[in-house]
Amino acid sequence: MNWKRFLNRYSFIFYLLPSSLLLFFMLIYPIFWNFYISLHKYIVGDNPTFIGLTNYYDIFLGTLSKNFWYSVYITIILTILTVILQLAIGIGTALLIHDKTQSKIIRSVLLLPMIVAPVVNGVIWGYFIYHPSFGVLNYVLSLFGLEPHLWTYSAQEALPSVIAILVWQWTPFVILLFSSGLEALPKAPVEAAIVDGASSWQILFYIKLPLLKSLILSILVLRITDTLRAFDIIMATTLGGPGRATEILNIMAYKTAFVHLNMGVGCTLGTILFFISLISTILMLYVIKVE
């Protein structure tokens, strides 16, 4: 038996095993367990009873459909608006200041919103910025003679206000990634275009952006999957309210599982959210591959 040869050939298994086990128990196993529970009627404390796809029926078409589709609508609006704003502001700012983003000070400032804990972010925005009576924002508006607003404190303005927090927190991430992309661009095509007399806009739209398309798509995927999972900021600012004004799917799943203690429906919502994220990621990756 040539142990040395065997070990040489299969030693990679031992190297991979710890992280694979961790990945399996922390990621793969919960996904399957979540799906398994979603096929049961399971109120915490009772024994789970197998009911097949009844939970899915109740959510899509039955008793819970009204609340579910409302949450889907809120999730989609939140995701689309947040990601569009983050990309537009992020790319725009990166184009304007990308040569300055190499400065350590600028980089540190850009990283600040991301390193503040989301709950702290929520409290700062909820109490000090958005508060209708003591908030900075209404004070600034009053300096210009404008009417005060209720921001996260009213159903009409809560969603845009939450979007503003998410944009503020994650746009620097887009700026940093896009700036790195701009730095890495080959200089020859740009120089050739300048020699040919192309304007700055033409260079941007016909050279820089096409060359950075895959990077933009990667950022898009990252931001969409991240925003779909937005949870902490909403919990810290509005708790999904007022009423259900900011109840995205994640919040609905959390409340169903941990407040209503209905694990069966909670897991069903989790599974649905998982598939939405999975499908959107696959689609994006496919587009990137095609590009």
Added chain:
Amino acid sequence: MSEPKKVDRRKFIYAGLGAVALIAIGAAAYVAMNPPVVTQTVTTSTTVPTTSVVTTTVPTTSVVTTTVPTTSVVTTTTEILPPIPDFNLAKIDWKQCAGTEISYISTTAARNQYLSKRSKDFEELTGIKVKFDLLAEREFDDKTFVIAQSGSGTYDVITIKPANQSTFIMRKWVDPTYKYLEDSKLCDQKWYNISDFFPGALMYGQFDESTNTFGTGKQHTIPMTGALEMLPILYYRTDILKELDIKLPQTFDELEQACKIIKQKKPDIVPFVTRGCRMAGTWNIPLAMIGCYGGNIFDEEWYPILNRPEAIEAVEKYVTLMKDYGPPGAATYDNTKARQFFMSGNAVFYLDSSLYWGTMTDPTQSKVADKIGVTEIPAGPKGRKTNFLTWGMAPDPNAKNRKAAWLFIMWATSAKIEYETMAAGSGVSCRRSTHKEKVIQEKWGPLIDVHVASEKYAQILPPVIIGGTVQDIFSTYTSSAIDGQMSAKEACLRSNEELYKAMKEAGYYDEPKKYGKYYNGGNVIPHSSDWKP
């Protein structure tokens, strides 16, 4: 060699007398330093027609020996303990679990911080070490449910929120405390004196297993140290009422009228504030108001009755007070936001828990500490109702050191620790004896009178097994009504419809009956044959 000294008889007698005198002085000094706790001997005489000799043992620890000679006079001797007895008066072995270590899970509330500080005294008394795990409330909620469900027995002593007690008891996630209360080795019933607790506090932990009814039956949990709340009571600004010459409102109509005057005469201050957001115990406010208007959330058979006129009228009043006289964005105000708003001097009336009196009258925390008055909840057309809230404590049924856990619970909820917790300003005691103490009355001022008055008409929260769901549904709609997304009536009707579905799903209308009748110690309304969701 020297001869041994001879001691003559006189010296020997003197020495003996001296020693006796020294012992007597020592004993007197000991008694003076450790005064015996006041005990009283009561002698009663009764006339018994029989002529035989009778010896009876009374369930309380005292033994009553009744000697009946040929005459008909009986002499009974009973020892009466002081209202707040010391630990050494308990006729149990406090050291029976010495050497063990137990763990305790709860929130970071002041009462728990105080218990944590005092745990060294418990360790000294019992030899049991206590490890405290005090968490933020949301984290605590999630963790306790996960641990209870898993049956891991991670913590020996668990603490349970008022609205969750029925769930924990019904699911058998607590080791019933009556077992320990009835065990003479583990509890000196006379010393512990469970009847000293407010009946409403005890009701949260009572459960009749034969009929699955809560609020009655055996004691499954013990009211937690310093965790008594009357929710809501009315706080008000004495200076503003005086300035505007407004009488203290006694009814909700008068309260609305007062708010109207304040809004007109003093537009820079918000007339009224309370909780208005989704969850965060918001349901306590409309629930108490519905009681004042003669309604309830469920009838006796657990059918939701928020669609009745009295419930709609009460919710309309609550929504009007918050929408027309509350702060901007009232639909998002939880207890913290509302309290901070009032303590910053921005509101005149504040309807919330009695638990906050200490914080609000603390000048280091409140801008208006010396300008706050407190009174009972205003009355509705059918009088007053308020919610009696208290947390529960019990050993975890899967824990290893359940006896030691019980000893800790008994120590922490003893009259002495309850008294000391309240005297330190760390919580409001669930025991009547504490409220009668002069020190407490001086420290807590008018709140004591409000508590005593409120206790007479207080009701416990619905002991429903899906408390979280009921709370979420009701507060979601009331919050939407305050925000102007729907009317108060619509909020009631939609809540009723959803509550019915949730209760049905939870098996409340199953045949044969899965749960007993709804009992809350207050106004339970009989089920009507023409009930509709």
